[in-house]
Amino acid sequence: MQDTATPAAAALTSEQSARAVGALRDTLGADVVVLPAEFAGRKHADWSRTPSADPVALIRPRTTEHVATAMKICHQYGQPVVTQGGLTGLAGGACILGGEVALTLERMNGIESIDTVGAAMTVLAGTPLQTVQEAADAAGFMFPLDLGARGSCTIGGNLATNAGGNRVIRYGMMREQVLDVEAVLADGSVVGGLRKMIKNNTGYDLRNLLIGSEGTLAIITRAVLRLRPKPHAVSTAWCGLPNYDAVTTLLREAQERLPAGVSAFEVMWPGYYDFVLQRLHELRAPLEGRHAYYVLLESNGADPERQAAAFEDFLADMLESGVIADAALASSEADAAAFWAIRDAPGEYPRLIPGRVSFDVSFSITDVGEAANRCEARLRARWPNATILVYGHLGDGNLHIVVHEPDWPPTTAPEVQQVVYGVTGEMGGSVSAEHGIGLKKLKVLALSRTPAELAAMRAVKAALDPLSLLNPGKLIPP
Numbered sequence: 001m002q003d004t005a006t007p008a009a010a011a012l013t014s015e016q017s018a019r020a021v022g023a024l025r026d027t028l029g030a031d032v033v034v035l036p037a038e039f040a041g042r043k044h045a046d047w048s049r050t051p052s053a054d055p056v057a058l059i060r061p062r063t064t065e066h067v068a069t070a071m072k073i074c075h076q077y078g079q080p081v082v083t084q085g086g087l088t089g090l091a092g093g094a095c096i097l098g099g100e101v102a103l104t105l106e107r108m109n110g111i112e113s114i115d116t117v118g119a120a121m122t123v124l125a126g127t128p129l130q131t132v133q134e135a136a137d138a139a140g141f142m143f144p145l146d147l148g149a150r151g152s153c154t155i156g157g158n159l160a161t162n163a164g165g166n167r168v169i170r171y172g173m174m175r176e177q178v179l180d181v182e183a184v185l186a187d188g189s190v191v192g193g194l195r196k197m198i199k200n201n202t203g204y205d206l207r208n209l210l211i212g213s214e215g216t217l218a219i220i221t222r223a224v225l226r227l228r229p230k231p232h233a234v235s236t237a238w239c240g241l242p243n244y245d246a247v248t249t250l251l252r253e254a255q256e257r258l259p260a261g262v263s264a265f266e267v268m269w270p271g272y273y274d275f276v277l278q279r280l281h282e283l284r285a286p287l288e289g290r291h292a293y294y295v296l297l298e299s300n301g302a303d304p305e306r307q308a309a310a311f312e313d314f315l316a317d318m319l320e321s322g323v324i325a326d327a328a329l330a331s332s333e334a335d336a337a338a339f340w341a342i343r344d345a346p347g348e349y350p351r352l353i354p355g356r357v358s359f360d361v362s363f364s365i366t367d368v369g370e371a372a373n374r375c376e377a378r379l380r381a382r383w384p385n386a387t388i389l390v391y392g393h394l395g396d397g398n399l400h401i402v403v404h405e406p407d408w409p410p411t412t413a414p415e416v417q418q419v420v421y422g423v424t425g426e427m428g429g430s431v432s433a434e435h436g437i438g439l440k441k442l443k444v445l446a447l448s449r450t451p452a453e454l455a456a457m458r459a460v461k462a463a464l465d466p467l468s469l470l471n472p473g474k475l476i477p478p
Contacts, residue, residue: 012078012099020077021057021101024070032066034058043087044102047149050092050439055082055102062107064182064190064221070103071219071469072188080469083215085157086128088149090360091438093161093214093474100472105156108221111135119227120179120196125156125220132225141227144171148347156220162212164434169395170263170300173434175211177226183210183218186465194224209460214436215471217464231300233260235311236330238339239318240291244369246323247293251365251394253318259310260301262395266343268294269372269390272402276345279352283342286328295394296343298336343391346400353387355408357416359401361424362433368392368399374423375401382419383412398433421447437475445477 012020025033036054045052059081061067074081080100087094096102105126112122116139123132130150136143147153147165157163159181163174171177180195183206191206210218241247247267254262273294277283287294301307311329318324330336349356363371372390379388389402403416424431425447432441432448446454457476461468 012080016077017056017079017099020074020079023073023077024057024059024079024101027069027073028059028061028066032060032062033070034060044084044094044096046087046089046092046094048090048092048095048438048440050095052092052095053098055096055100057101059101059103060107061103061105064108064184067103067184067219067221068188068190070188071184071186074101074469075187075467078467078469080472081219082471083156083160083219085126085154085160086149086152088147088153089157089161089438090358090435090440091161091214091432092440093436093438093471094157095439097439097473103219105154105219105221109154112222114139114227115196116140118196121225121227122194123155123223123225125154125159125222127155129153129155129158136227137230139227140230142230143177143225144228145174145177148344155223155225159211159220159223160213160215161436162434164393164396164398166264166266166393168393168398168434169265170261171228175208178207178211179224179226181207181210181220181224182222183220185218186467186469190221191218194222196224198226212436214438214475216461216475217470219470229302231260231263231302233301233304233307234263234336235260235299235301235307236336236339237297237311237315238286238328238330238342239295239297239315239324240287240289240326241293241295241323242325243292247295247369247394248365249323250295250297250318253323254297254299254314257310257314258299259303260299260307262297263300264296264298265393265395266296267392267394268296268343270294271376271387272389272391273342275387275389276342276348280345280348283345284338286339286342287326289326291325296339346402349402353402353404355406356402356404357413358403359399359417359420360433360435361399361401361420361429361431362397363399363424363427363429365394365397367427367429368394368397371423371427371429372399372401374427375420378419378423379403379416382415396433417444424448439474442475442477 039058082100084094084104108124108126114121144167182192386405392399421444430448431444
C-alpha cells in the first residue's frame, strides 16, 4: 500500500470526516450509511493482496438517487469515496488508503429488462456477472464476457476495469459488450442513460470514457448490455505444437479457415503445463509426450454438423502440414471441461504458490513469443531455481507470467517486477492487459503511457472530479 494517504483524504481532518459521515447518515438513514462498529469484520481488500484500511463509513445505496445524494453530500464536505464491487480485482483499485468512505453497490443488484428484439439487457451495476450470463442464456442469448470470478465479480466492476477474459479474441473486451451506462459524477450529477442503439454518434462518448476509469471519474449505476446469439455448436481441441511460429500459424489459419471463427485460443508454455499437472492430480494430460507449446483451441458456431466436420478437417490439415504435432479433440462437454480445467488452474494459485509474483501484460501478437523468452531468460539468470509459469490469451496478445521461489525475502518482488516490466517497456507492451492500474501499477504506468497521455488523463480527472474525491490515489500517478 502507499506509504502516505491520498491528498484528498489527508486534507480532511477526522472531525471534518465525522461531520460528513453524520450528514450522510442523517440524510440517507442508518440502513444505507453504516458505521465502523456496525460493519466490523467486513472485508474491504480485493484479491490483489494489497493491504486495505477500514473506511470511515460504508454506504449501501439501493437506488441511483441514493448514490447521487451521497455524492452531493461528499462533494459538499470534501469527503473522498471508494466504490467497491465484488472485490475480485487484482490491482488494488478497490482498496482503502485511509480516510475514505466505501460505497458498495451490492444492493443495486438485478436484471431490470431484456429486449429480445434488440438483443439488449438492462442491469443494475451490482449484479454478478454469472447472474447476467444465466439470464441471457434463459432468454435464448449469450453474454460473452467470462471470467473465473464470474460468481463474485459485478457488472459495475467489470465496466470500471474494462474486463477481458477468455473470449476477447472473438467478442472483444467489456467495452464492446455495452450500449450505454448510467453513472453519478463526483458532484452528484447523473449522466448517461439507457439507450439501446449501437450507433450513437452524438459527440464525446462518455460511456467509453467511464469504462476502464476504475471508479476515478464516476460511479456506474446501470448498464445496457449487448447480447449475442447463443452458439449451438462448440468444438474444442487440445494441441501440442513444435515452436512459436507454429502457434501463430495455427491462430492465423484458424481465423481464416474455420467457418465459425475462433472463440478461444489459449497458449501454455511447458513450465505451466508441467506444473499444474504435477500439482493438481485431478487433471489429466490430454496428449502423450511433451511439446514446446500447448494450445486450447475453441470455435463456437450455429450449425453443429457443419462445424464439427470443418473443425476435424482443419485439425487434420494442420497435423498433416506439421503445424500441429499432436491433438486431442473433445468428443463431449466433459472432455472440453477437462481441457479447460488445465487452463483454469490458476484459480488454485493461492493454495499452491501463495508467495507468487504475478503479471498481466500484453504485446503485439508478433512479439509475444520473444517477450516471453526474454522475460524467462532474464528471470532465470537472476533466480535459477524459481518456478516460472507462462501462459495467456494469444489471440489478444495477453501474457500471464507467474514467478515464485520459496523463502524469498520481501525485497525480491520489486526486483522481479523490474525485470518483467523492463521487458514490457522496451518492447512497447502494456503493463496491464486486463486488470487495470489501481495502486499496484501506478509506478510503472509511464512505461506504457507517454507524458502527453498522462497529462491528458490528469486533465480529464480534474474536469470531472476537481476535488479528487472519487477513488483518489488510484490509476493516475501523482
